[in-house]
Amino acid sequence: MRCCLSAPLAALAAFPAPRDLVRSGALLTPAVLRSALAARRERLTRADVVTAVNLELVTLTEDSAVITWYTAVPGTDDGFGHLVPAVTEGEVVYGTHPAHLDRTASEGHPTAHHYVELTDLEPGQTYYYQARSRGRAATPTPLHLVRGNAVGTSLHGLGSHGGPYSFTTPQPPPGRHLLSIALCNDLHLGETTAGRVAGVPMLRGVSQRPGLDPYPEIMSRAMVEEAHRRGADVLLAAGDISAAGAPRDLAEARRILDGFGTHGRDYFVVRGNHDRPRHPDDSFRDGFLGGADGPGYFARDLGGLRLIGLDTYEKNGNGGDAGGLSAEQLAWLQADLRRERDQPTVVFGHHPLTTRDSVFPMGRGQRLDRGQARSIVDAYASSPGVFLHHAGHTHRNKRTVLAVAPHVTQQEVSAVKDYPGGFCLLRVHTGGYALNYYKNSSVPARAWVERSRLTAGGLWPHHALGRSVTDRNSMRLHDLSGVRAYLRG
CATH class of the missing domain: 2.60.40.10 (Immunoglobulins)
Known part of the structure; x- marks a missing residue:
């Protein structure tokens, strides 16, 4: 540590002069130095001036x-x-x-x-x-x-x-509260360094302190606990559940998310580019799709609220290119929206439809294929029941009202795994909805969030937190009276 040059000086205050130590043959052993540094750290954490x-x-x-x-x-x-x-x-x-x-x-x-x-x-x-x-x-x-x-x-x-x-403070959503849904993404189970960018020395990444639990596990467990505490009835995890699709990481993610409830009833998961299959195994499918040969996309009815989950990396690729749906999935989505145009609908998938206003360059790899995104937005424009599209992947909080379908908000939610480290709570009322972002509040999570804000050479807050409070907290009017109050379980 660069700051440790002064630590031996503090430790020497109670010792004889150096020349006396030399005469007696005494040595400052590594154990003494470690003790002195530990004592100094304790004094610093309780310093009078902060x-x-x-x-x-x-x-x-x-x-x-x-x-x-x-x-x-x-x-x-x-x-x-x-x-x-x-x-x-x-x-x-x-x-x-x-x-x-x-x-x-x-x-x-x-x-x-x-x-x-x-x-x-x-x-x-x-x-x-x-x-x-x-x-x-x-x-x-x-x-x-x-x-x-x-x-x-x-x-x-x-x-x-x-x-x-x-x-x-905003006004509350009008009408009666119906249900609350936790929106999260980018758990990255198995990751060991946050923010590492190959070939860019200043972006060396931030790692967990030695001896502590892996930060993706700390943050994912804290997110589940916080979502429970904030009254979430349902949880949606929009991809990049793992760092690299490893079976052990996806199994650990399943164990953590099972702490919220039953998969397919209380929580739902879709694939991200980091979860893409590694030949010959598809561990994501084994862990979250029951090993079935069916599609990774789906529609569910939650008491009149239609929930659509998209697999936005249904393709071959290295994970760094644009997201993509198969032709079959895109046709299925368009047909499903046409069938019930007015049904209140939330769509979630890993890649955003559009990315705007970032301090860092946003290439094609940060969003869904542009042509497919245009087709989806056009389908939303003809489906007044759709009101929210939840996306991850960019690791930031960003609210965007879609110009072609102005009744739809795209909400990008920052990663669970590091700064600012949390989830967005969607509160559905009969006359509208609110989106509110919560940091994970456990003690280990708070410590890691502060440490990981140094990602990207300390510039990460400019990208991830949200430019304004309204990028992570908002309220909109929308007729959701067709949704019934949700009874969990």
């Missing part, structure tokens, strides 16, 4: 908000260009006037990875807030490369150090 950074307004509903930030020891380096964590208390003070922050929410326990939820908010109300740790106001995750805003729905406070920042 900095509070990476403030993010992650979730915003009509009556709640989730705010996260990180506390660290200023001027330190963990050897990877990241500040050493500082364990301390955290609180959010907030109110309806920037000069009168009269309400407080806190975690109740010290941590370096802060996660505070504000509750009992009023719909359509503007709130001002400031996150604090040991008297230090937290500063936002910078999104200047995309002209983004990580901390609010307005620019209030962005010109000052530490806020207060502001957000306005």
